[in-house]
Amino acid sequence: MGVVKVYFPNTKGVITLMAIGYVILLAGGSALSFILNETLVQWTFFLMQSLLYIVVCSLIYLSIKSQRVIVTEKYFVLKVIGITRHKIDFDHIREVRKGKMSGSPIMEIHAKKGSYSKVCPVPFLPFSEAWDELLLTIERKCGSDVIGGMDLKRRKGEIRSWKET
Template identity: 90%
Template sequence: MRVVKVYFPNTKGVIRLMAFVYVILLAGGSALSVILHDTLAQWTSFLLQSLLYIVVCSLIYFSIKSQRIIITEKYFVLKVIGMTRHKIDFEHIREVRKGKMSGSPIMEIHAKKGSYSKVCPVPFLPFSEAWDELLLTIEKKCGSGAIGTMDLKRRKGEIRSWEET
């Protein structure tokens, strides 16, 4: 399995956003401590508890940073924290389309092998700059019919609801 290309996530904005939220949390908590006339020991306790936010954000950041999309001659591979999340043979890719999961845009790769069918979600935002090149690569290997809908915008007045089947 010869690796052709490896794509790394863009995480520049993640640290800034997390730091901005922490500064707001710290400022708001400190202001609340002053307003409620808390003691220095209570404020120190708040400060130590707010370090939990930093620990959680660090775990999230490193899991985002560890993601890799690897393109080989035969496979599309998504790795997260060093483990293979999806390994899809290009022969089995039926459609790549933009979707949403929990309100965030994702790329959905619909793979089908015989009677087995699976939709594999792949993150969009950390790899947003690489997706143009990724879609061109998939189009070359799977044909232009594999590239599905890429529009997530609602039409004016459109209401999204569960489809009754």
């Protein structure tokens, strides 16, 4: 068995962002209940319904936290919740480029085997600190021609806008 390198997602700000969202939801709903002169029973019902937000956020957080990028001698693997989402042989990688999915930056790995071609989206933000090393590994195994000119660093004040170099 060759060398296996596992990359874990960075989830530092996720809980904070979700907690801020919950506080805004709770404050807005409570203010609306007060303005509409709702009873304590109605407000308690709203509070119980708002717990759904916590359940959904917990599921999203666990999904993000469970992601793994695994690099072996032969494969690039993305696992989510323990299930292999993409397993790409380095010999089949034709291009690595940046892209967006639902407004969030992603890395797209274009793989081609014979007549079969597939674009495999891999999350950028949770692995943003590891992408420099991942790109170097892909470049070393596949050649520099598969990596386009990408400026992955954001300048101060620049938000999710990437520039071709």
